Amino acid sequence: MTIDPYAWIEQSLATIHRADWYRAVQALSDRPGATVVLAGREVINFASNDYLGLAGDERLIAAAIAATREFGTGSTGSRLLSGHRQLHRDLEKAIASLKQTEDALVFSSGYLANLGAIAAVVGKRDLIVSDQYNHSSLKNGAILSGATIIEYSHCDVVALKTQLSQQRQNYRRCLILTDSVFSMDGDLCPLPTLLEIAEEFNCMLLVDEAHATGVIGKNGAGCVEHFGCTGKQLIQIGTLSKALGSLGGYVAGSANLIDFLRNRAPTWIYTTGLSPADTAAALAAIQIVQQEPQRGKQLWRNVDYLKNFMQQQLPHLKLLPTQSPIVCFQLPSPGDALRVGKHLKEAGIFAPAIRPPTVPTSRIRISVMATHKTEHIEELVAALKHIGIRFDF
Numbered sequence: 578m579t580i581d582p583y584a585w586i587e588q589s590l591a592t593i594h595r596a597d598w599y600r601a602v603q604a605l606s607d608r609p610g611a612t613v614v615l616a617g618r619e620v621i622n623f624a625s626n627d628y629l630g631l632a633g634d635e636r637l638i639a640a641a642i643a644a645t646r647e648f649g650t651g652s653t654g655s656r657l658l659s660g661h662r663q664l665h666r667d668l669e670k671a672i673a674s675l676k677q678t679e680d681a682l683v684f685s686s687g688y689l690a691n692l693g694a695i696a697a698v699v700g701k702r703d704l705i706v707s708d709q710y711n712h713s714s715l716k717n718g719a720i721l722s723g724a725t726i727i728e729y730s731h732c733d734v735v736a737l738k739t740q741l742s743q744q745r746q747n748y749r750r751c752l753i754l755t756d757s758v759f760s761m762d763g764d765l766c767p768l769p770t771l772l773e774i775a776e777e778f779n780c781m782l783l784v785d786e787a788h789a790t791g792v793i794g795k796n797g798a799g800c801v802e803h804f805g806c807t808g809k810q811l812i813q814i815g816t817l818s819k820a821l822g823s824l825g826g827y828v829a830g831s832a833n834l835i836d837f838l839r840n841r842a843p844t845w846i847y848t849t850g851l852s853p854a855d856t857a858a859a860l861a862a863i864q865i866v867q868q869e870p871q872r873g874k875q876l877w878r879n880v881d882y883l884k885n886f887m888q889q890q891l892p893h894l895k896l897l898p899t900q901s902p903i904v905c906f907q908l909p910s911p912g913d914a915l916r917v918g919k920h921l922k923e924a925g926i927f928a929p930a931i932r933p934p935t936v937p938t939s940r941i942r943i944s945v946m947a948t949h950k951t952e953h954i955e956e957l958v959a960a961l962k963h964i965g966i967r968f969d970f
């Protein structure tokens with residue numbers, strides 16, 4: 578009998594299908610925007626992280642084309658070898674200026690920024706305390722670091738303090754990890770309290786502003802700005818690929834932190850520098866965020882309109898608490914979430930089902946854009962009312 582060492586893959590796939598956990602890609606055509614073409618049909622887009630509608634903006638496209646013509650398509654190496662351009666430094670200075678930090682460092686993705694920063698600042702002798710709903714990149718960064726990891730219940734500062742008072746003295750350094758906007762729920766971390774706790778227990782605090790940058794705070798600098806914590810000692814992470822409409826990630830913080838990461842973050846040192854096109858597009862996006870605050874204001878008007886309209890029209894819908902453009906409602910099973918997502922798509926609305934293992938409970942996740950029109954939001958609510966008859970919401 579021959580044994581196939583890969584036979585388990587087919588069995589695992591079958592298990593994933595049976596649980597309604599199976600996922601597959603869907604191709605969009607044309608430029609991203611408030612409406613997109615999905616499987617040949619125009620649908621209203623409530624599925625993207627392009628909150629300000631910049632990923633299809635002419636100015637970002639022009640910046641990317643100009644940088645490609647000037648510097649080529651690839652950056653050709655690590656930033657420490659052949660991969661560094663003045664454009665990277667310009668972008669890092671723009672991020673530091675938006676965040677009001679001493680410096681910033683650009684990574685090839687937000688995921689890599691988290692892996693690299695966490696693995697660089699803590700190790701085997703150290704402790705990580707991490708919110709249970711943190712993004713995969715924070716969780717895997719914690720594992721990569723080799724530190725001892727304790728998860729605390731979502732946003733539960735009492736549980737966090739209890740853990741620290743019992744465990745902190747057994748470790749050299751300690752790092753608290755949190756998303757600022759939780760990406761699959763839309764709520765915010767209690768940042769001022771986390772900062773107080775970090776100070777009390779001599780911990781570093783890393784906050785991931787992926788969904789907050791360009792979206793939250795008066796100048797779009799994120800939750801740190803929103804909570805009045807600008808200038809505090811913190812490790813701020815973010816992405817260039819959500820509201821900033823490009824690709825890449827960053828760490829913002831003190832000049833010493835950034836200098837240290839350039840020497841010790843493996844996912845920065847041993848990977849190719851961000852492409853000229855992505856770098857230039859992100860730089861153009863930051864300039865737009867700073868020069869056109871009306872985009873952010875329109876986003877929040879749309880968020881408020883949707884939330885109020887949903888509460889009024891769909892009072893039985895189980896909305897998760899949110900303070901961001903991410904609005905989710907819960908469904909009893911992954912199968913129900915898939916079916917509601919499918920009915921929405923048939924009604925011309927693109928809003929995906931989010932299921933385990935990404936989240937503990939199944940839901941539909943709606944993300945609002947600055948470029949949505951009132952009619953787009955009204956069509957979404959009308960479709961939900963129609964579908965809700967069958968699903969009891």
Ligand SMILES: *Cc1c(COP(=O)(O)O)cnc(C)c1O
Nearest residue numbers: 686687688712760787816818825
């Ligand atoms: C999207 C996301 C990331 C990853 O950013 P990429 O640039 O897409 O790799 C990291 N953290 C959080 C909280 C995110 O939502």
